[in-house]
Amino acid sequence: MSYDVVIAGGGFGGLYAARRLERRLPRHSARIVLVSDVNFLLYTPLLPGAAAGSLEPRHVVVPLREELDWTDIRLGRLTGADPARDEVYVQTVDGRAETLHYDQLIVTPGSVSRVLPVPGLAEHGLGFKTLADAIALRNRALLNLEIAESLPDDAARREYLSFVFVGAGYAGLEGIAELQDYVADVIDRYPRCRMIGSRFVLVEARERVMPEVPASLAEFATRELRGRGMEIRTGTTLESAEADSVTLSNGERIPTRLLCWTAGVMPAPVVAELGLPLGPGGRIEVDATMRVAGTSNVWAIGDAAAVPDPAQHRRAPSPPTCQHAIRQGRRVAENVAATLAGRSPKPFRYRTLGVFVDMGQHKAVATILGLRLRGFPAWFAARTYHLAMMPGLARQVRLAVDWTVGLLFGRASAELGQLGHPAALDEPGKRAA
């Protein structure tokens, strides 16, 4: 008998689950189908590098077909499921509706930016979660420099040279630090902008930045970034956003043309359409083996699932990190294989090995196996770690080359917002541009 194993989501959890299943299940015994809306895994820890132009966008993704041997990859969007009928529903990229039957289902569609109902935020804010977000951020920063350079007065120029990030978890902090590093790198090519310089403001609702690392390292990061001229407002929230400014809860109005929102994530919207029990924060409720509560053949992992964290008191949900998603992916594959063979699944066990927060300018903070590093050693450890974790030798070499070229020759300042949006054939004027 051949079993149908469906994996919904091709990110960290999905790819690592599929890879392990390919090794555990004899090929004739199962059909593994992986459904994903993109045909690559986005290596998010390197996203700030792509936004800051130190890495080529293509070099921070892992094409699924290059990493999987016999998994049937279906490019499409999961739209719903009926656990009572063992079916999931998919809309393919060419618009067809497909129904897939499963004997075992692994749900791992990850998370999306959690947008709060702040007036003007959805209209004027940029996210920082996808590759498109990272490229849009870089292009917007460059476009702002181009516009600022052409403006007649300094007040208007300042507006375009002010960058505001809201949310100081590692995504926000790395994002703003890398972008500041990038702007500092290219601003010399804009003489009028260079005269007045740029302004970077990081806004955080909690009393400290980066809850993911110990307080002493967060303080070091805060000091380091303030030393570079960055303004950090803790205990402060975004009250409203307009096209040319933001207003904070302390009453401050900051003229700006770039607002980036990095204040947390929530499960991918499809999670609410799957007929599965949801726990706190809308994550799917699972037991310690990652099996969904009340089901016998549905498993959920990664950012979308509330997998009890063995490292935390009272088994709070695992933090939304790729370290956890990778280990959950491998463990859930073992559990699915065990279940198909009539054996019992085992609980997820993992203790975070470390956390790296890259702050650009060859500095980072890190905790590795209880050791705390900061400055250059932490930065070097972070790069070495990501180089080792990136799947595939060719991709590792590309990363190393990008970093080396950036160090030796600086970064490119071409604004490529037109990529992916070609003008129609009957618009020759636009095509010539």
Ligand SMILES: Cc1cc2nc3c(=O)[nH]c(=O)nc-3n(C[C@H](O)[C@H](O)[C@H](O)COP(=O)(O)OP(=O)(O)OC[C@H]3O[C@@H](n4cnc5c(N)ncnc54)[C@H](O)[C@@H]3O)c2cc1C
């Ligand atoms: C900027 C940034 C930096 C980060 N840095 C770190 C870091 O340094 N260290 C760390 O440990 N973690 C980091 N993270 C967190 C990490 O990226 C996530 O925890 C991890 O990706 C979760 O894995 P996942 O498999 O649950 O989801 P993902 O890796 O996001 O994969 C989900 C996949 O499912 C797809 N999908 C979603 N909905 C559907 C649908 N309806 N149909 C089909 N496919 C769908 C998505 O497109 C995606 O490909 C960072 C995140 C961000 C945004």
